[in-house]
Amino acid sequence: MRVFQQTLKYSVVLLLTLSSSIIFAGSGGNGDHDKKGNPIDTQEEIKAYIKHHLQDSHDFTFYTDGQSGTHYGFPLPVILWDQGVKMFMSSKFHHGETVAQSGDSFYKLYHGKIYKTDAEGTITYDDHQHPTNVKPLDLSITKSVVGMILVSVLMLLMFSSLAKGYKKGPIPTGFARVLEPLVIYVRDEIARPNIGEKKYRKFMGFLLTVFFFIWILNLLGLTPLGFNVTGNIAVTVCLALFTFFIVQFSGNKDYWKHIFWMPGVPVLMKIILMPIEILGMLTKPFSLLIRLFANITAGHFVVMSLIALMITMKAAFGPVASTGMSIVLSLFISVIEILVAFLQAFIFTMLSSLFIGMAVQEHDHH
Amino acid sequence: MYNLIGAGLIVIGGGIGLGQIGGKAMEGIARQPEAAGKIQTAMIIIGALLEGLAFGALILGA
Numbered sequence: 496m497r498v499f500q501q502t503l504k505y506s507v508v509l510l511l512t513l514s515s516s517i518i519f520a521g522s523g524g525n526g527d528h529d530k531k532g533n534p535i536d537t538q539e540e541i542k543a544y545i546k547h548h549l550q551d552s553h554d555f556t557f558y559t560d561g562q563s564g565t566h567y568g569f570p571l572p573v574i575l576w577d578q579g580v581k582m583f584m585s586s587k588f589h590h591g592e593t594v595a596q597s598g599d600s601f602y603k604l605y606h607g608k609i610y611k612t613d614a615e616g617t618i619t620y621d622d623h624q625h626p627t628n629v630k631p632l633d634l635s636i637t638k639s640v641v642g643m644i645l646v647s648v649l650m651l652l653m654f655s656s657l658a659k660g661y662k663k664g665p666i667p668t669g670f671a672r673v674l675e676p677l678v679i680y681v682r683d684e685i686a687r688p689n690i691g692e693k694k695y696r697k698f699m700g701f702l703l704t705v706f707f708f709i710w711i712l713n714l715l716g717l718t719p720l721g722f723n724v725t726g727n728i729a730v731t732v733c734l735a736l737f738t739f740f741i742v743q744f745s746g747n748k749d750y751w752k753h754i755f756w757m758p759g760v761p762v763l764m765k766i767i768l769m770p771i772e773i774l775g776m777l778t779k780p781f782s783l784l785i786r787l788f789a790n791i792t793a794g795h796f797v798v799m800s801l802i803a804l805m806i807t808m809k810a811a812f813g814p815v816a817s818t819g820m821s822i823v824l825s826l827f828i829s830v831i832e833i834l835v836a837f838l839q840a841f842i843f844t845m846l847s848s849l850f851i852g853m854a855v856q857e858h859d860h861h
Numbered sequence: 862m863y864n865l866i867g868a869g870l871i872v873i874g875g876g877i878g879l880g881q882i883g884g885k886a887m888e889g890i891a892r893q894p895e896a897a898g899k900i901q902t903a904m905i906i907i908g909a910l911l912e913g914l915a916f917g918a919l920i921l922g923a
Contacts, residue, residue: 782913782914782917783913785913785917785920786909786912786913786916788920789916789919789920790916838905841905842905842906842909845902845905845906845909846909846910849906
């Protein structure tokens with residue numbers, strides 16, 4: 496009985512892992528025609544699909560039927576600031592096919608961005624094919640925002656239950672036993688050696704939050720739900736800005752002295768070093784945000800391209816061989832991506848604590 | 862076209878750098894296996910800094 500239960504459990508996990516490829520395989524094929532009767536260019540369609548996945552979107556689409564053009568998913572709320580708050584569901588856009596009316600204003604979704612239009616939904620272009628319509632301030636609950644709220648609620652539940660567990664006794668029970676070693680790992684391997692024994696406690700809240708936030712979001716990006724939150728440059732910019740401001744505001748006298756008036760070097764060198772140090776102050780968060788963004792985007796791109804192999808290689812190898820090849824290769828890359836998901840969270844936290852440590856450390860004066 | 866050549870050059874440079882870091886770390890661990898943990902952490906940090914540089918160049922180039 497137990498063996499049967501375990502087999503069932505593993506089959507469900509395996510099915511979940513592979514369902515992204517099955518969904519993808521359903522969305523295209525050689526020699527298909529779309530609803531207008533035009534032949535579908537498979538290569539172009541795959542490129543568009545991957546590009547669409549890497550971007551944020553105003554609705555949750557799990558599956559699109561290529562032949563009938565129907566989307567399966569659910570809409571998300573759109574919140575616009577355009578002389579007052581405008582709120583409506585993104586189903587009004589019909590995936591960019593129709594104009595949404597809110598009050599006496601009209602909006603249209605064009606390439607993932609919302610533009611203000613007239614009642615017919617006319618979009619005017621400049622010489623470079625960029626729309627010239629007014630863009631209202633978009634504060635919508637998009638797919639990435641849903642992912643972030645999900646992870647925040649999850650973390651709140653997980654860690655408040657861990658904290659509550661310590662009231663009962665020193666040894667946590669249940670799921671908290673998984674979390675405790677991770678928290679201690681961040682404390683003993685990341686914060687303590689880099690920030691220093693005296694001052695690390697103040698920064699533990701930020702480092703733990705950032706570590707688990709990035710890690711869980713990276714792992715969420717590997718599920719077939721289609722989240723790509725840490726591969727969104729706005730999110731990584733925001734995370735890196737947190738580190739930047741925490742470093743600047745916790746920097747002590749020595750830190751600022753080393754930036755503006757480097758001690759122990761001739762006056763001419765002090766003047767030359769000042770702009771370099773200021774530049775270095777800004778490139779630290781920049782490298783943090785680019786690393787996370789590029790790693791996750793590249794990972795998603797590779798996984799999706801390998802899944803797409805089963806369609807692009809169908810003509811050359813036949814359906815069975817191409818599907819098998821693509822499943823083996825994408826499984827291989829997915830396993831590496833699980834490692835990368837942890838590694839990127841680790842690196843972000845590690846470098847953040849390293850920068851904080853540089854800013855707060857005491858120098859022994861000569 | 863040119864940005865693709867540039868991307869290739871960046872990857873070659875990054876590969877040489879990562880190879881140096883990894884190889885030297887392996888040597889260090891072989892000489893002093895008891896310091897393996899510290900060497901690994903330092904290796905990952907340097908690798909991440911290099912990776913940030915290479916990715917920055919790739920993003921700016923592409």
